[in-house]
Amino acid sequence: MAEITREFIKALPKTDLHVHLDGSLRIPTLIELAKEQDVKLPSNTEEGLREVLFKDAYANLPEYLEGFSYTAAVMQDAEALERIAYEFALDSFEDGVLYCEVRLAPQRHMSDKLGMDDVLKSVNAGLDRAKKEINSRNDIAAGDRPHFEYGIIACAMRKFEQSYSEYFRQIIELNPNIPILERYKIAASDLVRGVIRLRDEEGLPIVAFDLAGEEAGYPAADYAEAYDLAHKAFMMKTVHAGESYGPPSIFQAITECHADRIGHGTNLFRDDMVNLPTEQERKHYVRALWQYIADRRITIEVCLTSNMQTIPNIMRVENHPVGLMLENRLSTTFCTDNRLISNTTVTDEIMLALRHFGIAQRRLKDIIIYGFKRSFFAHPYLEKRGYVRKIIDYFDDVQKRFKVTTDQEVTIAES
Numbered sequence: 218m219a220e221i222t223r224e225f226i227k228a229l230p231k232t233d234l235h236v237h238l239d240g241s242l243r244i245p246t247l248i249e250l251a252k253e254q255d256v257k258l259p260s261n262t263e264e265g266l267r268e269v270l271f272k273d274a275y276a277n278l279p280e281y282l283e284g285f286s287y288t289a290a291v292m293q294d295a296e297a298l299e300r301i302a303y304e305f306a307l308d309s310f311e312d313g314v315l316y317c318e319v320r321l322a323p324q325r326h327m328s329d330k331l332g333m334d335d336v337l338k339s340v341n342a343g344l345d346r347a348k349k350e351i352n353s354r355n356d357i358a359a360g361d362r363p364h365f366e367y368g369i370i371a372c373a374m375r376k377f378e379q380s381y382s383e384y385f386r387q388i389i390e391l392n393p394n395i396p397i398l399e400r401y402k403i404a405a406s407d408l409v410r411g412v413i414r415l416r417d418e419e420g421l422p423i424v425a426f427d428l429a430g431e432e433a434g435y436p437a438a439d440y441a442e443a444y445d446l447a448h449k450a451f452m453m454k455t456v457h458a459g460e461s462y463g464p465p466s467i468f469q470a471i472t473e474c475h476a477d478r479i480g481h482g483t484n485l486f487r488d489d490m491v492n493l494p495t496e497q498e499r500k501h502y503v504r505a506l507w508q509y510i511a512d513r514r515i516t517i518e519v520c521l522t523s524n525m526q527t528i529p530n531i532m533r534v535e536n537h538p539v540g541l542m543l544e545n546r547l548s549t550t551f552c553t554d555n556r557l558i559s560n561t562t563v564t565d566e567i568m569l570a571l572r573h574f575g576i577a578q579r580r581l582k583d584i585i586i587y588g589f590k591r592s593f594f595a596h597p598y599l600e601k602r603g604y605v606r607k608i609i610d611y612f613d614d615v616q617k618r619f620k621v622t623t624d625q626e627v628t629i630a631e632s
């Protein structure tokens with residue numbers, strides 16, 4: 218019997234397919250940038266910020282979201298965005314993540330001084346700088362370890378207010394006669410058009426479009442036009458769905474927004490959140506929905522720690538539906554959501570899952586490798602296949618190094 222340790226999980230090649238840049242800063246960087254930019258923080262020390270802002274547990278969603286107002290405040294210029302993206306990639310790599318898709322809502326960083334192109338080019342420059350540095354390491358350059366890769370996911374906001382950014386303030390102020398929902402739709406479609414242009418004309422690895430922000434009251438179907446634009450330009454689609462709303466939100470993501478993956482999907486099995494007259498109809502609807510997701514291999518980006526912090530009935534990991542997802546063979550991948558705000562890493566997320574859901578080593582290998590397969594890899598398909606092949610070989614190398622085999626029974630080391 219082999220013991221699975223944190224060091225082993227950390228050494229395995231991993232993906233992070235659901236992670237927000239503005240939720241994943243280094244605290245010392247936040248403090249430094251705040252000083253430079255005259256942004257007032259509730260504390261100027263790492264311990265202080267951990268105490269009042271970036272906690273292990275949050276009382277409610279507003280408390281969870283509070284940290285973002287400070288991180289977004291220091292992400293309004295090109296240099297800061299470049300640095301934060303650079304550090305993010307290094308930190309992910311340090312955790313053994315070899316492929317990540319980092320997402321951001323470019324419009325939250327836009328102003329008269331910083332356009333959409335500037336935001337995305339700065340973020341890409343930071344990621345690219347880290348990638349070059351990482352890939353020139355001896356073990357990677359020698360081919361002993363697969364190289365580091367990344368993609369960028371652009372998020373539209375389901376709703377926005379003047380305080381969200383200078384760009385959003387202007388949209389609201391300059392268009393007082395456009396109904397609120399129309400403003401949201403216009404901003405979302407404008408973002409899609411912009412990122413398609415940046416991908417096609419400037420070669421930026423923007424791989425997918427996403428919808429983020431408050432889910433309840435802002436159905437994904439309202440943004441179908443933006444998703445249609447992305448879909449018809451061969452851009453991949455993921456949607457935050459089933460996090461604070463029920464299965465119909467996931468249904469809309471699939472039927473109206475052509476979702477290739479689902480962000481969270483936590484409430485997928487909640488037939489009590491379906492508005493149909495009889496229990497039988499509700500159960501049938503939910504079953505048909507998850508059967509479809511399973512069969513089409515629509516990957517669910519599972520963020521355990523984040524869900525425990527923001528969804529009241531999932532305060533304990535045992536209550537998380539990932540157990541049911543795994544039991545029913547849905548395609549799932551473990552992600553951080555927010556490395557700083559959720560105070561987690563991919564290694565931590567996998568350790569948490571292993572401790573509570575009895576995942577065999579063979580299955581863990583499938584889940585991790587499937588993350589690479591279901592990624593929105595920015596390069597040609599044959600290159601993606603070659604990359605996945607190298608990842609599988611490297612996975613086996615790491616297992617050998619730690620004397621773990623896929624067939625043996627494993628126990629999970631405490632701590």
Ligand SMILES: [Zn+2]
Binds near residue numbers: 480554
């Ligand atoms: Zn998210």
